[in-house]
Amino acid sequence: xxxxxxxxxxxxxxxxxxxxxxxxFEGFEVNTFxxxxxxxxxxxxxxxxxxxxxxxxxCDEDGREICKKLKANEKTKDIPVVIMSASRGLxxxxxxxxxxxxxxxxxxxxxxxxxxxxxxx
Numbered sequence: 001x002x003x004x005x006x007x008x009x010x011x012x013x014x015x016x017x018x019x020x021x022x023x024x025f026e027g028f029e030v031n032t033f034x035x036x037x038x039x040x041x042x043x044x045x046x047x048x049x050x051x052x053x054x055x056x057x058x059c060d061e062d063g064r065e066i067c068k069k070l071k072a073n074e075k076t077k078d079i080p081v082v083i084m085s086a087s088r089g090l091x092x093x094x095x096x097x098x099x100x101x102x103x104x105x106x107x108x109x110x111x112x113x114x115x116x117x118x119x120x121x
Contacts, residue, residue: 004120005029005048009036009066010055010084015105019053026113035059036066043076050120053103056085056094064097071098080119 006028008019016032023030033039036058056063070076082101083094091102101115
């Protein structure tokens with residue numbers, strides 16, 4: 001088992017549930033958040049994940065802006081961030097915001113797991 005912690009931030013409950021189930025099955029400890037602002041409270045309390053899966057389009061804030069804030073913060077700058085979006089053409093934009101990787105929705109499970117395992121190794 002991995003026993004590595006992943007935070008998933010997405011305003012779609014179905015995606016949180018499906019990703020949470022997949023990652024839990026793969027041995028990750030999963031925490032889910034509906035709003036990007038919620039993760040700052042948790043990481044400021046020093047409950048850091050090994051990786052953050054972050055939706056690009058959230059109801060409260062743009063995922064790219066959240067990523068930039070995470071990468072600018074001394075406490076969180078080294079946490080790998082993977083931005084997710086159904087807009088495949090936004091991969092470069094996601095990476096320019098400081099994301100370590102981009103995953104397109106709908107997910108290719110093997111591709112996603114390869115990226116997550118590489119970034120949490």
